[in-house]
Ligand SMILES: Nc1ncnc2c1ncn2[C@@H]1O[C@H](COP(=O)(O)OP(=O)(O)OP(=O)(O)O)[C@@H](O)[C@H]1O
């Protein structure tokens with residue numbers, strides 16, 4: 001069985017929905033951000049602050065390469081994981097890629113609760129930063145995705161059920 005891989009912008013719900021989806025399907029759950037922190041023994045915040053973005057991306061690529069060797073899990077990726085086409089190739093070899101989206105205003109509300117995303121924490125206007133990054137990434141997310149769910153008006157469980165229905169159709 002392939003992995004079910006959640007991709008998309010920060011705050012679209014990959015970690016939250018991924019954990020629920022794994023429970024729903026009785027599968028193991030893995031989150032690439034959490035795995036990077038476990039391997040490095042540091043928080044993402046610390047990795048960015050001490051070593052920078054490029055080092056973070058190389059740790060992320062290593063984690064993705066390794067986890068793509070195994071199937072049958074729900075994988076929540078970090079928001080920038082698919083920016084590197086090599087990561088997309090690794091994830092696609094062994095996984096179906098489900099993209100989560102939400103409007104920028106909803107993202108701002110969701111990430112406002114937890115301010116540990118270094119790319120959004122530079123002190124500028126949050127909505128503008130989210131809009132700019134989303135514009136820059138839109139095409140890349142769209143091309144990588146096998147299926148997209150707009151979570152903006154959905155509850156977490158409704159999002160889970162949309163993904164389950166898609167997977168059923170995909171198997172038939
Ligand atoms: N309908 C919804 N679907 C998903 N998440 C929601 C929803 N409503 C609220 N949230 C909240 O949005 C917040 C952000 O979700 P989460 O951390 O799962 O995003 P993420 O996509 O994993 O972000 P990152 O790329 O930064 O890891 C969480 O606090 C979650 O509870």
Ligand SMILES: O=C(O)C1=C[C@@H](O)[C@@H](O)[C@H](O)C1
Nearest residue numbers: 010033078079080117118119
């Ligand atoms: O969108 C991004 O580039 C990121 C998203 C987070 O999940 C983390 O992986 C990190 O903060 C970078």
Ligand SMILES: [Mg+2]
Nearest residue numbers: 014015033076
């Ligand atoms: Mg996450």
